[in-house]
Amino acid sequence: MLSILVETMGLLCSKKQHLSEADAEENAQVDNSALAAEIERRIAQETKAEKHIQKLLLLGAGESGKSTIFKQIKLLFQTGFDEAELKSYIPVIHANVYQTIKILHDGSKEFAQNDENSSKYVLSAENKDIGEKLSEIGGRLDHPRLTKELAQDIETLWKDAAIQETYARGNELQVPDCAHYFMENLQRLSDVNYVPTKEDVLYARVRTTGVVEIQFSPVGGNKKSGEVYRLFDVGGQRNERRKWIHLFEGVTAVIFCAAISEYDQMLFEDENKNRMMETKELFDWVLKQQCFEKTSFMLFLNKFDIFEKKVLKVPLNVCEWFKDYQPVSTGKQEIEHAYEFVKKKFEELYFQSTAPDRVDRVFKIYRTTALDQKLVKKTFKLVDETLRRRNLFEAGLL
Amino acid sequence: MSVAELKKRHIAATATVNALREQLKQKRILLLDTDVAGYARSQGRTPVSFGPTDLVCCRTLQGHTGKVYSLDWTSEKNRIVSASQDGRLIVWNSLTSQKTHAIKLPCAWVMTCAFSPNGQSVACGGLDSICSIFNLNSPNDKDGNLTVSRMLSGHKGYVSSCQYVPDEDTHLITSSGDQTCILWDVTTAQRLSVFGGEFPSGHTADVLSVSINGSNSKMFVSGSCDATARLWDTRIASRAVRTFHGHEGDVSTVKFFPDGYRFGTGSDDGTCRLFDMRTGHQLQVYHQQHDGEVPLVTSIAFSISGRLLFVGYSNGDCYVWDTLMAKVVLNLGSLQNSHEGRITCLGLSADGSALCTGSWDRNLKIWAFGGHRKVI
Numbered sequence: 107m108l109s110i111l112v113e114t115m116g117l118l119c120s121k122k123q124h125l126s127e128a129d130a131e132e133n134a135q136v137d138n139s140a141l142a143a144e145i146e147r148r149i150a151q152e153t154k155a156e157k158h159i160q161k162l163l164l165l166g167a168g169e170s171g172k173s174t175i176f177k178q179i180k181l182l183f184q185t186g187f188d189e190a191e192l193k194s195y196i197p198v199i200h201a202n203v204y205q206t207i208k209i210l211h212d213g214s215k216e217f218a219q220n221d222e223n224s225s226k227y228v229l230s231a232e233n234k235d236i237g238e239k240l241s242e243i244g245g246r247l248d249h250p251r252l253t254k255e256l257a258q259d260i261e262t263l264w265k266d267a268a269i270q271e272t273y274a275r276g277n278e279l280q281v282p283d284c285a286h287y288f289m290e291n292l293q294r295l296s297d298v299n300y301v302p303t304k305e306d307v308l309y310a311r312v313r314t315t316g317v318v319e320i321q322f323s324p325v326g327g328n329k330k331s332g333e334v335y336r337l338f339d340v341g342g343q344r345n346e347r348r349k350w351i352h353l354f355e356g357v358t359a360v361i362f363c364a365a366i367s368e369y370d371q372m373l374f375e376d377e378n379k380n381r382m383m384e385t386k387e388l389f390d391w392v393l394k395q396q397c398f399e400k401t402s403f404m405l406f407l408n409k410f411d412i413f414e415k416k417v418l419k420v421p422l423n424v425c426e427w428f429k430d431y432q433p434v435s436t437g438k439q440e441i442e443h444a445y446e447f448v449k450k451k452f453e454e455l456y457f458q459s460t461a462p463d464r465v466d467r468v469f470k471i472y473r474t475t476a477l478d479q480k481l482v483k484k485t486f487k488l489v490d491e492t493l494r495r496r497n498l499f500e501a502g503l504l
Numbered sequence: 505m506s507v508a509e510l511k512k513r514h515i516a517a518t519a520t521v522n523a524l525r526e527q528l529k530q531k532r533i534l535l536l537d538t539d540v541a542g543y544a545r546s547q548g549r550t551p552v553s554f555g556p557t558d559l560v561c562c563r564t565l566q567g568h569t570g571k572v573y574s575l576d577w578t579s580e581k582n583r584i585v586s587a588s589q590d591g592r593l594i595v596w597n598s599l600t601s602q603k604t605h606a607i608k609l610p611c612a613w614v615m616t617c618a619f620s621p622n623g624q625s626v627a628c629g630g631l632d633s634i635c636s637i638f639n640l641n642s643p644n645d646k647d648g649n650l651t652v653s654r655m656l657s658g659h660k661g662y663v664s665s666c667q668y669v670p671d672e673d674t675h676l677i678t679s680s681g682d683q684t685c686i687l688w689d690v691t692t693a694q695r696l697s698v699f700g701g702e703f704p705s706g707h708t709a710d711v712l713s714v715s716i717n718g719s720n721s722k723m724f725v726s727g728s729c730d731a732t733a734r735l736w737d738t739r740i741a742s743r744a745v746r747t748f749h750g751h752e753g754d755v756s757t758v759k760f761f762p763d764g765y766r767f768g769t770g771s772d773d774g775t776c777r778l779f780d781m782r783t784g785h786q787l788q789v790y791h792q793q794h795d796g797e798v799p800l801v802t803s804i805a806f807s808i809s810g811r812l813l814f815v816g817y818s819n820g821d822c823y824v825w826d827t828l829m830a831k832v833v834l835n836l837g838s839l840q841n842s843h844e845g846r847i848t849c850l851g852l853s854a855d856g857s858a859l860c861t862g863s864w865d866r867n868l869k870i871w872a873f874g875g876h877r878k879v880i
Contacts, residue, residue, distance in 0.1 A: 142602035146567065220508065317613060345681035345709075
């Protein structure tokens with residue numbers, strides 16, 4: 107009721123303005139000057155206050171780990187997630203569980219139809235009904251809460267040999283990286299009083315829409331530094347980047363996330379496109395953008411934990427960009443060798459895509475595993491140091 | 505049917521559609537024996553004469569600390585709202601150049617703004633995928649900022665453009681990077697209709713611009729990265745009334761012609777085109793040869809009679825085209841006091857006597873018809 111009253115009053119006031127428009131404008135000349143001056147003062151004040159905030163832009167292909175880095179920063183340098191925020195992730199986590207098992211179930215059917223060794227992808231008879239039921243649930247827009255019963259069904263299906271075989275070929279489907287983690291924790295996730303842990307939240311996969319931002323100040327180390335950062339994740343825009351990328355001209359640095367474990371996977375948006383090639387093209391494109399002429403680039407070679415497990419089993423040369431790769435040894439040495447090879451490829455790409463007049467732009471590469479909090483903290487400290495040094499350099503103090 | 509078979513049939517069907525489309529295109533080319541300029545010349549018409557003193561920059565609006573992306577005039581009084589990369593909306597009095605409002609937006613990445621028909625509210629949208637409405641008469645909060653009065657959320661991509669339905673303060677249409685346009689009821693924040701999306705006759709790429717027909721507000725046209733413009737009837741959301749092909753790049757801007765039977769488009773292919781709403785024909789192409797990189801068309805507006813077409817380009821030029829003769833009669837970019845960067849937006853005041861341009865150089869400029877020059 108009050109709102110209607112207030113709104114009507116507002117309308118009445120403006121009506122008055124219309125009637126004695128001419129008079130009001132003349133009399134208001136003086137008032138308007140004061141108002142305009144006040145506005146300009148406020149703008150100047152706000153601009154000054156924001157000057158020392160360093161803007162960082164997270165870019166990268168879908169599922170490269172941008173949102174995970176974002177969550178880590180929140181956990182490390184802000185107050186983290188309170189219980190309400192943790193609980194708000196429950197529907198997301200449950201949705202991830204349903205989506206995962208659906209992808210695996212439907213995938214096993216597809217393989218059973220098309221593959222010569224089809225029999226190993228055929229579900230055992232007693233699990234067929236459960237499979238169909240879970241596939242239907244997984245396809246809905248709204249999912250039911252994960253009950254102990256449903257969790258039991260999912261676990262049974264997950265343990266079916268056909269599903270495990272399908273999971274082994276997960277790179278050909280769109281099986282999310284959180285699959286294994288959630289499947290191994292079904293009992294806990296379906297508990298009636300389940301409150302997600304920080305780790306659960308880090309694994310939770312939701313397609314971000316729009317843009318999210320977070321402001322933080324890395325304390326510790328040199329507390330006097332007073333650096334304030336504002337981090338933006340624009341990951342959710344699945345559209346033409348060229349239409350909005352220029353909004354970010356003037357950011358201090360671009361943090362580009364590349365999931366190096368994806369060299370044998372296809373895009374969600376286009377199953378014929380290799381993810382690593384997509385990342386390569388995107389990185390190349392971003393480097394060439396005029397709006398980033400003077401912007402520092404921090405390249406995060408992410409998902410190293412998955413990379414080190416995969417690289418010994420799946421050779422790098424399945425990806426066209428890495429086709430000249432030659433393994434030299436085995437075990438840990440080989441993993442390091444493979445990593446250095448990939449790193450070198452990105453370095454070459456950087457220098458190829460950087461015009462001669464931009465070579466003094468800062469460019470640093472970091473090996474990351476977004477899920478590893480200690481590593482992200484360490485990495486970020488290095489990023490912070492680099493940017494502070496750059497600031498001093500630009501201010502002529504170095 | 506297996507997935508592989510479905511994929512094959514899909515490819516075949518797409519090929520058939522493309523072949524039919526090509527046939528239609530050829531048929532249209534056969535039917536188009538002349539264009540507007542050709543016909544006008546045959547009738548002995550001559551270009552409008554325009555000298556450098558006929559349109560002068562009479563105001564420069566300074567205050568934004570970032571690139572200007574969008575502007576809109578009120579429908580009666582001489583006020584302008586502008587949106588900038590600095591995360592602000594500023595409302596200006598165009599006669600005095602004074603600012604009457606400065607709104608610090610919750611999401612700085614704004615791409616579009618619009619005045620409501622009664623001039624009391626402004627709408628804006630951007631990367632947050634939300635269209636936010638601010639009531640200019642609301643009291644400021646303790647930081648001196650206006651709070652959002654409505655948030656229209658539902659788009660799954662950036663909001664590229666928004667326009668209130670003429671004379672309807674409660675309805676507004678947005679276009680988005682999610683390939684759809686939406687008609688909103690502002691009071692309830694509900695989506696009344698979604699144009700495109702799952703339905704086959706929608707845009708197949710980001711929608712960049714909308715323009716509502718001033719003579720028949722049930723019709724609007726949208727321009728998209730799929731190089732087409734589409735005409736929609738707000739009463740029929742399931743399919744576009746017609747799709748207009750011809751451009752060879754993103755259609756970044758669309759504007760209805762004053763009489764409501766035609767509309768203009770501007771594109772990344774460097775050209776503007778005039779389309780006939782009813783027949784679907786491309787009536788005219790507005791294109792000037794360039795050496796080197798072709799500047800992109802970023803924004804267009806028709807003069808009050810439609811005889812002039814104002815076009816803003818990515819290289820800072822702003823051509824005044826004679827729409828009838830398809831000749832450039834003036835380049836505002838070459839005049840004194842012109843912008844020093846890309847022109848991103850432009851618009852004509854309600855009475856057609858002034859043009860406002862916005863640019864990446866952070867300024868807005870107002871151009872008025874000078875001296876004895878009649879407003880056309």
